[in-house]
Amino acid sequence: MNSLSLKKISKRYRIGNEEIEVFKEINIDIEEGEKIAVMGPSGAGKTTLLHIMGTILKPTEGKVFIDGIEVSSMDDESLASLRNEKIGFVFQFHHLLPEFTSLENVMMPLIIKGEKGAEERAKESLELVGLKGRENHRPSQLSGGERQRVAVARAIVGRPSILLADEPTGNLDWKTSEKLLSLLLKIHKKLSMTTVIVSHSRKVAEKCGKIYLLDRGKLTCCID
Ligand SMILES: Nc1ncnc2c1ncn2[C@@H]1O[C@H](COP(=O)(O)OP(=O)(O)O)[C@@H](O)[C@H]1O
Ligand SMILES: [Mg+2]
Helix, strand or coil: CEEEEEEEEEEEEEECCEEEEEEEEEEEEEECCCEEEEECCCCCCHHHHHHHHCCCCCCCEEEEEECCEECCCCCHHHHHHHHHHHEEEECCCCCCCCCCCHHHHHHHHHHHHCCCCHHHHHHHHHHHCCCCCCCCCCHHHCCHHHHHHHHHHHHHCCCCCEEEEECCCCCCCHHHHHHHHHHHHHHHHHHCCEEEEECCCHHHHHCCCEEEEEECCEEEEEEC
16 A cells, blocks of 8 residues: 555645745655655745645645545544544754753643653664653753754654654754665664655655656656
């Protein structure tokens, strides 16, 4: 079964009387456990595409399927619970809560869901990203790379079936980027969640194996 499918997805943004078409009739099928990279120039619509995949943005036209379920007919509440259950996000900026420690930030999604064993699971998740010993640090007390690791730990703590990362290494120096990417690949290997990594770095994308290019409104698979 496909983990994630987009069928004839179009997206237009309306600003005042003007409409901007970002892309038109995009199709993609991503199998369970597959990892892919999406590349494309700035402004091509990569973030828009990832947000549609993650159901935080609705397409103007077309259908999104997650584990075979068509999501566009779902109400906001069911959609939010499906998202909490199945999807983990890593954004370009870490979006950690500054007043909370690493451990508390990672526990947050589980607490919101009312799940048991949040602390234990958050500790495990931090260990998995190599941050054992940093549980009580606040974001401002961590390096940029470490903050992104906490963000990864938070994204995977609920064991989502799909991990979506939007230029997760975009604000890091090259060496730190390499390490973060290796971490994402290691996590993919260990937990085999379907993984989509948006990157404008060819070097990063090549490590994912399968590369899609989003440009001028079209999505094409360029390396398989
Ligand atoms: N909320 C929005 N309202 C209007 N236009 C938007 C909005 N978000 C993005 N855009 C426009 O859509 C296009 C694609 O943006 P984005 O998905 O952020 O591209 P990328 O991530 O590839 O840089 C850009 O031209 C951008 O200006
Ligand atoms: Mg973007």
